[in-house]
Amino acid sequence: MPKTVLDVLSSVLPFWEKLSSEDRKTLLEHTRLQTYAKGSNVHGRQEKCTGFIIVVSGQLRAYLLSEEGKQITIYRLLSNDLCLMSASCVLKNISFNIVVDAETDTAITLTNPDIFDAVSKRNPEMEVYLREAISARFSEAMWVMEQTLFNKFDKRLANFLFEESALEQSDTIVLTHEQIAAHLGSAREVVSRMLKYFASEGLVKVSRKGITLLDRKRLKYYL
């Protein structure tokens, strides 16, 4: 049985039962299920005010995009994760542009941002929840910033390989050097050079299929 909007909102939002029946009805009326094919843009390229998103299945990637097309991944959104940035048009003081793409075929619920904001403003539990959700994203973004600004590239790449391997639940990371560079806000050449070094040390195997972790124990020394 595919999930309904009610299934999603009632199971993901911890304050759902505390809303008035009228507020619940309003949210349900202004929320719809939507699917995106792998690789398609969900928010930030054309659409500037997408709405409040809950991921039902699949995976979204939120990243910063420079005018020249340079990217850096800020966070990933998996099942049951919220995306508030895509509703930033109505969230006061959120003024930066983040781009959100579907990394796999992805199903989401999408709530009208004005409705979401209005219901939130009359429900303190929802405000606390939003404040905490924004804080969590803020912390993730600052972590990425610290990594990017302060860490040496060998450490960042090793860290990325472990994260991807966990995310894909596989020893092999099926990404091109170009794609890894985009995730890390680096250049393809820099990624290729470091992977070649890791390979020469016997830590990973680089093939057409992707990058395979061979010696996790020694690769961990780089973290």
Next chain:
Amino acid sequence: MPKTVLDVLSSVLPFWEKLSSEDRKTLLEHTRLQTYAKGSNVHGRQEKCTGFIIVVSGQLRAYLLSEEGKQITIYRLLSNDLCLMSASCVLKNISFNIVVDAETDTAITLTNPDIFDAVSKRNPEMEVYLREAISARFSEAMWVMEQTLFNKFDKRLANFLFEESALEQSDTIVLTHEQIAAHLGSAREVVSRMLKYFASEGLVKVSRKGITLLDRKRLKYYL
């Protein structure tokens, strides 16, 4: 007449009048005035849970600090600005460490973070206010991140010179190249080289006193 804690809280916090008289009393009892000499650390080096801060006078700088001592300025706090990061120990989901120093002699009010959080949780207007304050800091931090990751250094330095000049209300920025490098998360040599280039173009004058903006119009081309 020096300001009292009541003066500060009632004038800066827009929700003050909406709090119950008991909540106002509780906040007043757990808030104190405190002063810091120029250059001293306010939060994040020894003290991990300083509290909720409002700047009364002076100027604070919030920055990320790497293990190797590299810094990057995230934002400045001037009179009437709030610092929530210094209360992050009680704010759920804020997990990164930010360091806050006094850039000039600075007076603040400091509120016990547990009390602040408890009062907030029973006052929806205060929650909305906190959510918006955190969002504003998040946006500022992301702006810095975009600048740092995506912008060319000439643009970043020109931008910094304009900002400092506005902040100091002077054409001359009294900072060493070392200090500018710390603000921008760069190296002294990189700053000196770019300033030398700007000077050779007649845009700025570099002297022992600092950096003087000579031709704002042409320096703006770099923004």
